[in-house]
Amino acid sequence: MKRAFYIGRFQPYHNGHQSVMERIAPLVDEIVIGVGSAQLSHEVNNPFTAGERLMMIAAALREIGVSYHAVPIEDLRRNALWVSHVYSMTPYFDVVYSNNPLVIRLFSESGKKVQTLPMYRRETLSGTEVRRRMLAGEDWRSLVPDPVAAVIDEIGGAERLRAISSSD
Numbered sequence: 001m002k003r004a005f006y007i008g009r010f011q012p013y014h015n016g017h018q019s020v021m022e023r024i025a026p027l028v029d030e031i032v033i034g035v036g037s038a039q040l041s042h043e044v045n046n047p048f049t050a051g052e053r054l055m056m057i058a059a060a061l062r063e064i065g066v067s068y069h070a071v072p073i074e075d076l077r078r079n080a081l082w083v084s085h086v087y088s089m090t091p092y093f094d095v096v097y098s099n100n101p102l103v104i105r106l107f108s109e110s111g112k113k114v115q116t117l118p119m120y121r122r123e124t125l126s127g128t129e130v131r132r133r134m135l136a137g138e139d140w141r142s143l144v145p146d147p148v149a150a151v152i153d154e155i156g157g158a159e160r161l162r163a164i165s166s167s168d
């Protein structure tokens with residue numbers, strides 16, 4: 001059984017994340033997905049709860065049909081202990097896929113195999129751009145899988161983000 005680990009904040013889950021999942025899925029038996037900064041929500045840069053992000057991931061991955069475990073992971077103030085913290089919360093995995101320099105450094109130093117993947121249409125596919133468009137009232141739905149847009153609509157995500165932003 002080969003498992004890959006992929007962590008992100010998924011604020012929200014977008015088509016860049018989906019392209020990463022599609023590329024990893026054929027290479028492994030299961031994907032272990034870390035929902036990072038799980039303690040954060042209701043902030044302009046982190047509007048969604050860990051539970052809401054789990055709903056987005058479930059909706060998106062139903063389309064791919066990959067086996068996965070999604071695990072919320074809260075941040076820890078000590079980077080040197082973070083990899084052990086992740087291990088304590090996740091099923092065993094063989095390889096990490098990430099483009100985050102700190103994540104790459106911490107897992108590499110622990111001896112774990114780390115792979116990077118090329119960014120996919122990064123000029124538009126970022127959580128930052130999806131949130132910017134939600135705030136500006138521009139089209140954000142085309143940047144996320146349709147089932148994720150449905151989840152965000154169901155929880156009133158764009159309205160929440162605008163309300164949080166205007167009370168800042």
Ligand SMILES: Nc1ncnc2c1ncn2[C@@H]1O[C@H](COP(=O)(O)OP(=O)(O)OP(=O)(O)O)[C@@H](O)[C@H]1O
Nearest residue numbers: 008009010016098099100119120122125126127128
């Ligand atoms: N367009 C993309 N193509 C490939 N990988 C991506 C893309 N966008 C993000 N990633 C990668 O997915 C992982 C999780 O990213 P994250 O959830 O922080 O998304 P983000 O779009 O970078 O978010 P934000 O803009 O909110 O900081 C990281 O390793 C990140 O580099």
Ligand SMILES: NC(=O)c1ccc[n+]([C@@H]2O[C@H](COP(=O)(O)O)[C@@H](O)[C@H]2O)c1
Nearest residue numbers: 007008009036037075076078079082100
């Ligand atoms: N010390 C820590 O808590 C620590 C270290 C490295 C990464 N992380 C988390 O891992 C996730 C990485 O995801 P991104 O690639 O989306 O930034 C983030 O949620 C980040 O906060 C946490």
